[in-house]
Amino acid sequence: MNAPPQAVDYIQVTRDTYDTLGYPPYAWVHNEGPVPWAPMTKPLADCTVGLIASGGIYRAGQIAFHFKDDHSYRVIGTDTPAEDLRVTHFAYDLTDARQDVNVVFPLEPLHRLVEQGVIGGLAPEAYTFMGGIYSARRVREELAPTLRDRMVAQGVDVVLLVPV
Amino acid sequence: MTSAWSITASAAVPRGAFVDFPLGHTTGKPHDPDGQRALVEAGLRCLETVTTPGTIVDLGASWGDDAWRADPMRTKVRNSASGRTGDSRTERHDTPQYQTDDDRLLAEERHGSEIACRACAGFDD
Known part of the structure; x- marks a missing residue:
């Protein structure tokens, strides 16, 4: 499976940037072996969907993410109005996300898909964190299992992951 | 996605x-x-x-349009804005980085002054 020819290769872009700065290459996560797989057991229209996003989204009143290997997460009710949502991140242009958070945290599209019967429902809690976490180990051993357990406890059938 | x-x-x-x-x-x-x-x-x-x-x-x-592909990490844009020429990456602050100062005040009102440490510990709300 090859990338479309026009797709930006961000691994290479990062390698070039680090090389220019005289840093060793960043060790992107590279997983070998069989890809984990859970087959769909029911139609999408009957599925409860969970949402996890890494674009640095938080709710007004919550503590914002910080930029130094922050692997904490925030719980955001999926009934939260868009005007109460905020975005912070060091590695992408936040301009559009701060004008319309649905470009990185698609609550409104998902609610419309529920109304249209495309998906069965939306889990009550979404989880967010801020990507750019340097320690892949902390994500693998702490953050990811925690979010998995919370999603399972909510009874989701599928989870939509929205990285930035 | x-x-x-x-x-x-x-x-x-x-x-x-x-x-x-x-x-x-x-x-x-x-x-x-x-x-x-x-x-x-x-x-x-x-x-x-x-x-x-x-x-x-x-x-x-x-x-x-494809103009964004020429500067996908917006390195040139950020260098231009900051006047820097070397490392254009954002400084890695270890304190919460709020979108607005009102957010900071609201969070401090609710969570007190130990907030940076609590965030590091992975608290969730």
Whole structure:
């Protein structure tokens, strides 16, 4: 499976940037072996969907993410109005996300898909964190299992992951 | 869903849906609710259509112009804004980085002054 020819290769872009700065290459996560797989057991229209996003989204009143290997997460009710949502991140242009958070945290599209019967429902809690976490180990051993357990406890059938 | 094919392919996710937009727009263009809904639906449909683990489906999304590809991490833009020429990456502050000062005041009112440490500990609300 090859990338479309026009797709930006961000691994290479990062390698070039680090090389220019005289840093060793960043060790992107590279997983070998069989890809984990859970087959769909029911139609999408009957599925409860969970949402996890890494674009640095938080709710007004919550503590914002910080930029130094922050692997904490925030719980955001999926009934939260868009005007109460905020975005912070060091590695992408936040301009559009701060004008319309649905470009990185698609609550409104998902609610419309529920109304249209495309998906069965939306889990009550979404989880967010801020990507750019340097320690892949902390994500693998702490953050990811925690979010998995919370999603399972909510009874989701599928989870939509929205990285930035 | 992903706008960074190579990173997602390297992580080997069960099912991927590629959105060829500049970073920061994984689920659509701003103020385009119909386009966002269609894109998210297309991403979710991959749950039903992908049968080979590790497949990334190109959703065929088009930003409209390709100018962003010349500076995908916006390095030149940020250097220009900061006047710097070397490391254009944002400084890695270890204190919460609020979108607005009102957010900071509200959070401090609710969570007190020990907030940075609590955030480090992975608290969730």
